[in-house]
Amino acid sequence: MSNIKEYLINDHRGCDDIFAKMEDKASASLVDAKKLTEDFIYSMERHFQREERVMFPEFESKTGMLNGPTEMMRQEHAQMRNLMSQMLIAIDNSDKDKFFGLSETLMILLQQHNMKEEQMLYTMAQQHLNADSQRIVEMMEALVVE
């Protein structure tokens, strides 16, 4: 797949699927959901880094939009990272209500974030970076999470 937009949208769907599995597990037993929660956070982090370390810089250098949409997306990534770290704490404290409160909040924040990306940012990125699409997707695929 060498289309940036499709590649990243696919990544979103992958994260959604793990999220659903994680909630499913957590509703049965919070402790048992720890592994899935970590998997989910890892997938999200990998996705964020694919954007922050590969796609966003490419987009910014091509368009010159440094404080534009990508900066806003970074801020929302920070909000989500904060919620996800609190979810792990909630598991350690066996606080199911807190966990689901956080997961619900994260879900909506995440979805409206994804919508902005999928409907606007990715479309713009695909248009501007079309010629380098293959290379950028390969770089995102090869990325090692820091």
Add this chain to the structure above:
Amino acid sequence: MDFNGLSIEQAPPISAPLRFFVTAPLFGILAGVIFLFGSSDILINRYSMDVIVAVHLITIGFFGFVMLGALTQMLPVLAGANIFKVKSVASLSHAMLSGGIVSMAYGLLMSSSMFIWLAMLLLGSGFLMLILSMLYAIKSVEHFTASIKGMFVSLVFAFFIVLMGIYLLYGYGSDSITRIHYIVANIHSVWAIFGFAGILIIGVAFQVLPMFYVAPRFKQFCKRRVVYLITFGLVIWMFLNLYFEEYALYAKLWIVTFFWAFATTVWIKFNKRKRPISDVTVWYWRLASISLTFGSFLWVFDEFFNHHYIVMVGVLIGGGFILGIMLGMIYKIVPFLVWFHLNGMGYMSIPTMNEMMNKSISRIQFLLFVFSLLGFIASYYTEFFLVPSSIAFILSMVLLEYNILLALKIYVQTRKKAPDFDMSAFNME
């Protein structure tokens, strides 16, 4: 490439949508009071003044407020369509619409022409200002998704039903109720229910079900065609209704087929959703599916019974389907808005969405609401149920208002404290 139409920094000020949400249940309470003290033919005669007033307190005061309020938030976020001077447009139109609906209720109930004229002016200008500025904002959207198409078409219907509404009020104000009046009233109500509210809900559902519940996506056919097919049906229905009334039933069947299919699709999508969590919002979507299914069939069935069941159709489609979905949406949107705005201002240690409203109260509110719907339907057969169902409806609205105010209180109290982080460095403006 033109970037002007695009802004990722989209969320409008919280006051724009929230003022509509806070006021909506109050009009619901007023409608309930009219059901409670209104004349006993309230559930039989759709053209009695009590019914017209109570129905409009709900359709304008609740549906209109919640849908337009939600659109001030959704258009920028979903579509990148920024409404020009959204804060002023929202606060001014909110004031005009609130004044307008109260004037309309008073004018019609007390037969005061002066208040009816005032209502025409306030409702007309309030609605048109809001609708036209939203349509203008959509004009700049570059990437039309299925949801945005739905919002656009529904706003076009809203534009026409407002014009028809003004004409109808003119009829009451000048005391000249002609045959045309009833024809326009019929088109006004059917377009409002299926064109404005129905299409908007379908458009939003394309986006919301996969998003919030991780339900399977809608098929491309649905997303591309359904809104247009329904629009086609509604326009044809209007012409048949005007010129060949005996054939209007065919257009009704056409419209109903798509809405019934939508109701069934929603039900199936909820069964197949990957996110198993079941909260009150899921119950509301379920209730909406069931009510829409029964309501649509009854609407066709009613044609053969001299429109005896039209009020029951209204209870099922207006109450169970539209109001049900509005209520479900409020439980998601209000807590999220409060959380999102506070978090964006740098408040980190705030309650999560689930802690903004009282869950037990939401459940009781749902049960009271369902009880009132069933009661209103039963009242058609025996008047006895009218009082308990009106009271249940009022209580459900009071509890809803209480829950919305709980979230608002969290917002107001948190704002009084200093944020955990200073976010002003990130201010994009």
